[in-house]
Amino acid sequence: MTSATTAYAFAGTEHTSRQLAAIQAYLDELTMRRILELDLPPGGLCWEIGAGSGSIATWLAHDVVPYGQVTATDLDISRLTPAGNLQVYRADITADPPPAGGPWDLIHARLVTQASSTARAHPG
Numbered sequence: 651m652t653s654a655t656t657a658y659a660f661a662g663t664e665h666t667s668r669q670l671a672a673i674q675a676y677l678d679e680l681t682m683r684r685i686l687e688l689d690l691p692p693g694g695l696c697w698e699i700g701a702g703s704g705s706i707a708t709w710l711a712h713d714v715v716p717y718g719q720v721t722a723t724d725l726d727i728s729r730l731t732p733a734g735n736l737q738v739y740r741a742d743i744t745a746d747p748p749p750a751g752g753p754w755d756l757i758h759a760r761l762v763t764q765a766s767s768t769a770r771a772h773p774g
């Protein structure tokens with residue numbers, strides 16, 4: 651889906667998986683609480699940008715919109731597994747068009763743009 655050249659600052663390092671696990675452990679509970687406040691319909695359509703290891707995308711697909719669809723995109727989709735109503739595409743949020751499947755009930759991105767070289771090159 652992409653011809654991405656944008657670099658993710660922490661990609662491909664030995665620390666990437668541990669970094670993602672730490673982010674999930676620290677933030678998932680808060681993120682889930684905030685998303686549940688939105689009261690999404692069980693057939694809702696969600697797009698997660700920069701889904702990382704997919705903890706939120708997987709939870710959305712299983713628990714929040716079990717009759718809907720979740721589309722997870724990331725520069726690196728090696729840690730994302732499509733299953734059931736969760737689909738996965740490689741895409742650069744700074745260069746590629748949105749995936750098919752909208753209009754979305756939820757578009758979620760957490761800690762994505764500040765980690766890309768494009769964002770660092772053009773702060774603000």
Ligand SMILES: C[S@@+](CC[C@H](N)C(=O)[O-])C[C@H]1O[C@@H](n2cnc3c(N)ncnc32)[C@H](O)[C@@H]1O
Binds near residue numbers: 724
């Ligand atoms: C700090 S991690 C956060 C992962 C996940 N959002 C979370 O909070 O658990 C940043 C993620 O954004 C992805 N990413 C960075 N730049 C991106 C871009 N330009 N387009 C798509 N994904 C990007 C990285 O590959 C990585 O998975």
